[in-house]
Amino acid sequence: MYTTAQLHLFKIKNGLVAPKYNVALPSMDLAVIKRQIDCIQVQLAQPYVLSSMRLQFNDGSSRTCGYLIHVSVNNEDWKLIAYKYEKPARLWHFLKFDPTPIVYIRITAVRTSINAILFVKVYIEAPAPDSSDSNSTLKLSRSIFCF
Template sequence: MDKKELSEVWGSELVRSYKIILDVIKKSLTQTLNYRGRLEPNVNFAQKDSIELSQIDGGTMIMLDHPSSINYIEMEICCCTPSYYIEVSIDKYSWFRVVDHSNYDCRSIQRLWINRIYVRYIRIVETKNTSKKIKFLKVMYNTDKLHLVEIKNGLVAPKYNVALSSMDAIVINGIPNTFIRHMAKYTPSTMQDSILNDDYKHYYKYRGYLYHYLNRGCIEVQLAQPYLLSSMRMLLWDHNNDTYDYTVHVSVNHKDWDIIIDKSNKSCRSWQLLQFEQRLVVYIRITGVQTSNDDRSFNLVYLEAPAQVSLASIITKPWKSMVWLLNRK
């Protein structure tokens, strides 16, 4: 009997002792059910032959072959920017919400870490841009990268770089440099997503960066899902020792933006190691404010989030341009 049914029985003439039923209700509200089931590390329960998709209460549900402990769900949503939440259950009657991305833009493959929980049923309900085309790729108790994530209130703070094409991040604003744009082997998406590939060591003067002209546009990246971030790292194009002033804004819905880095008067160059107060991030907007180059463009070679180097190496005094040094009083 669930809590509602127990409450109804409390007032029934069939129950002789109110004290007994009150004790049962109190116990049901406070105890944690100690289900006995399987704990199989790194076994994918979402194999094609072992689960079946069904529709329930406006959502898409799968049932595992047997109750199991899980901490990781990976699924693909065939929709541009859906929002959703995920609930789990043992009995298909009482549901517990483990992921709530109802107010955040998401895309493509979702890699979701949750606190270990014992489940049999998993239900996803889309709240925006519903497609009902959901493919569960992995449902498991994942130990491979468990040490690389921190779970806070159902949200994930990763220690690995999530601003990668391989992690389904994409560039939604930014112009590929002219040389690479005319190379036949590069598709438009490959050219634009060049800053999201970790082959920055091979970039050269006319290849492997994005730009925007000052006072016209910006460079924007969308992550696959919301992540808790507190650092980033960027490489500014620096073959001519150019300097740049810039700002960085973030958003979870592409409507409300917060500024996290303001270097609009700093004359920066080359590698930028950025640290800020931890916050939820889906979109990253980088806007050039000033530059020393002749064509008035802000050029970005690489973006990384979170930073994959020690934050202890952040320079407290920003690099100053020669013009600033000569004009210093």
């Protein structure tokens, strides 16, 4: 049966869904298509218009890390949306960028404070939860990729 009860959870922008909830989840058919020591690439279930992400690396360890984030709709043409250098891994990283159609997300480590495995765990939420909701971390699920 058709219902409009869930329409508040997304908008349509240029014919694509712009969700207000985390779509980077295995339960939303997220697929890890590349997993290396210094890189992880995931594929979302469909094209989404996203303008934010939230990430945490290495399970909140005290090390620092630098990273690049590229996004693509076709796995050929990539757009750089973030370059962060020596950010504390224990903190959540909030990324804001222009609304962009995204199917693929590639996170590449460029430096850590310890010459060891660059990514041990990666937590990702896309889009980032609404910062005005203080309980958003507890209410939303997040993807966790372990290496």
